[in-house]
Amino acid sequence: MTPTSAATATGHHPSGPGTAPHGYIAQKDAYLKRLRRIEGQARGLQRMVEQEQYCIDILTQVSAMTSALRSVALGLLDEHLQHCVVRAAQEGGEEAEAKLHEASQAIARLVRS
Amino acid sequence: MTPTSAATATGHHPSGPGTAPHGYIAQKDAYLKRLRRIEGQARGLQRMVEQEQYCIDILTQVSAMTSALRSVALGLLDEHLQHCVVRAAQEGGEEAEAKLHEASQAIARLVRS
Amino acid sequence: MTPTSAATATGHHPSGPGTAPHGYIAQKDAYLKRLRRIEGQARGLQRMVEQEQYCIDILTQVSAMTSALRSVALGLLDEHLQHCVVRAAQEGGEEAEAKLHEASQAIARLVRS
Amino acid sequence: MTPTSAATATGHHPSGPGTAPHGYIAQKDAYLKRLRRIEGQARGLQRMVEQEQYCIDILTQVSAMTSALRSVALGLLDEHLQHCVVRAAQEGGEEAEAKLHEASQAIARLVRS
Numbered sequence: 001m002t003p004t005s006a007a008t009a010t011g012h013h014p015s016g017p018g019t020a021p022h023g024y025i026a027q028k029d030a031y032l033k034r035l036r037r038i039e040g041q042a043r044g045l046q047r048m049v050e051q052e053q054y055c056i057d058i059l060t061q062v063s064a065m066t067s068a069l070r071s072v073a074l075g076l077l078d079e080h081l082q083h084c085v086v087r088a089a090q091e092g093g094e095e096a097e098a099k100l101h102e103a104s105q106a107i108a109r110l111v112r113s
Numbered sequence: 114m115t116p117t118s119a120a121t122a123t124g125h126h127p128s129g130p131g132t133a134p135h136g137y138i139a140q141k142d143a144y145l146k147r148l149r150r151i152e153g154q155a156r157g158l159q160r161m162v163e164q165e166q167y168c169i170d171i172l173t174q175v176s177a178m179t180s181a182l183r184s185v186a187l188g189l190l191d192e193h194l195q196h197c198v199v200r201a202a203q204e205g206g207e208e209a210e211a212k213l214h215e216a217s218q219a220i221a222r223l224v225r226s
Numbered sequence: 227m228t229p230t231s232a233a234t235a236t237g238h239h240p241s242g243p244g245t246a247p248h249g250y251i252a253q254k255d256a257y258l259k260r261l262r263r264i265e266g267q268a269r270g271l272q273r274m275v276e277q278e279q280y281c282i283d284i285l286t287q288v289s290a291m292t293s294a295l296r297s298v299a300l301g302l303l304d305e306h307l308q309h310c311v312v313r314a315a316q317e318g319g320e321e322a323e324a325k326l327h328e329a330s331q332a333i334a335r336l337v338r339s
Numbered sequence: 340m341t342p343t344s345a346a347t348a349t350g351h352h353p354s355g356p357g358t359a360p361h362g363y364i365a366q367k368d369a370y371l372k373r374l375r376r377i378e379g380q381a382r383g384l385q386r387m388v389e390q391e392q393y394c395i396d397i398l399t400q401v402s403a404m405t406s407a408l409r410s411v412a413l414g415l416l417d418e419h420l421q422h423c424v425v426r427a428a429q430e431g432g433e434e435a436e437a438k439l440h441e442a443s444q445a446i447a448r449l450v451r452s
Contacts, residue, residue, distance in 0.1 A: 042152035089428035202315035265381035
């Protein structure tokens with residue numbers, strides 16, 4: 001698993017030679033598969049609306065899709081803590097503090113979304 | 114806007130002649146547009162993972178997408194209460210009770226998803 | 227169970243003779259019991275902080291307390307739909323519309339809290 | 340700020356001499372104050388039910404209380420990441436992994452509560 005040029009394209013989050021890639025990348029294919037399934041759920045919802053299906057049935061699918069998204073988010077966050085945050089903590093200093101602040105804010109957005 | 118055959122295809126939720134269609138149908142196009150945008154967000158997330166972008170940036174997009182889904186759900190629920198539930202309440206009887214129980218369960222799923 | 231003077235004290239939500247009391251009142255004692263237990267959880271959390279217990283153990287209790295509150299809210303909402311909203315729907319008119327709008331907003335606040 | 344005997348009473352989370360106390364303890368008084376206010380909200384809710392106040396007004400207070408609890412949880416989690424998790428990450432090994440796994444599970448419980 002090597003960092004691609006795309007990874008360094010984010011600019012302020014380089015993961016060049018000598019630094020490990022983002023935590024989730026080891027499971028990149030699994031995440032892509034889950035996101036494709038979520039995309040399929042979004043298309044399924046359009047079909048249900050198109051066919052004027054019953055509101056409650058649509059709501060049930062929206063809840064299932066929201067749960068699937070939540071799971072992806074919790075997975076990404078777990079990998080982020082285990083890799084990026086641990087690495088930053090070991091290096092210490094301002095960078096570590098910034099990374100932790102950033103993680104806390106992401107958690108808050110997640111909890112409130 | 115008349116109920117289409119698709120609407121009656123749901124079987125146990127007929128909205129044939131004499132009954133009004135589901136509440137959200139008056140805004141069908143607006144809902145389809147919002148769901149297409151959500152589908153686009155799901156594709157955008159796949160692109161971000163594909164390009165190995167920074168975990169926190171992906172999480173920010175997941176939160177935005179979850180909020181968009183929540184908004185759609187709250188909109189659908191509002192229409193459902195204003196149309197299907199009101200109609201059932203006016204008719205009364207067991208059907209009304211069943212509809213209200215069903216709405217409460219949909220709300221609970223939504224709150225917990 | 228008769229509406230008490232306290233119920234009419236809310237002013238703009240009278241439930242005088244001829245109108246039924248709010249839906250949850252039939253289960254008033256059960257709700258009071260649940261809320262007392264939640265108050266106890268709030269006191270338990272203070273004890274944990276006072277005793278400088280482990281953060282994660284405190285968070286587990288906060289999650290349990292949040293779930294208990296959510297359950298109370300979903301119960302109250304269900305009673306509200308089954309009684310106040312149904313009654314308003316049967317009476318129809320502007321009052322019904324206002325009640326439904328109000329219920330939808332309460333659901334939105336609940337989902338986002 | 341010294342770890343009290345109560346803190347070590349949790350057994351598997353000792354914070355004896357040489358180890359730092361849990362992150363939130365520096366703000367112990369602020370947390371106690373917030374939790375006392377939340378306890379007051381729980382009592383306020385009982386009063387509202389006792390007085391048979393309007394369901395929607397009660398629900399509004401429940402939402403406010405849930406938000407206050409969420410804020411406390413996010414604060415505690417932030418302190419936990421900045422102190423306990425950083426410390427564990429610096430020490431490394433199995434302990435670090437266990438602490439991160441534990442934090443991820445607490446986040447998941449929080450998101451789903």
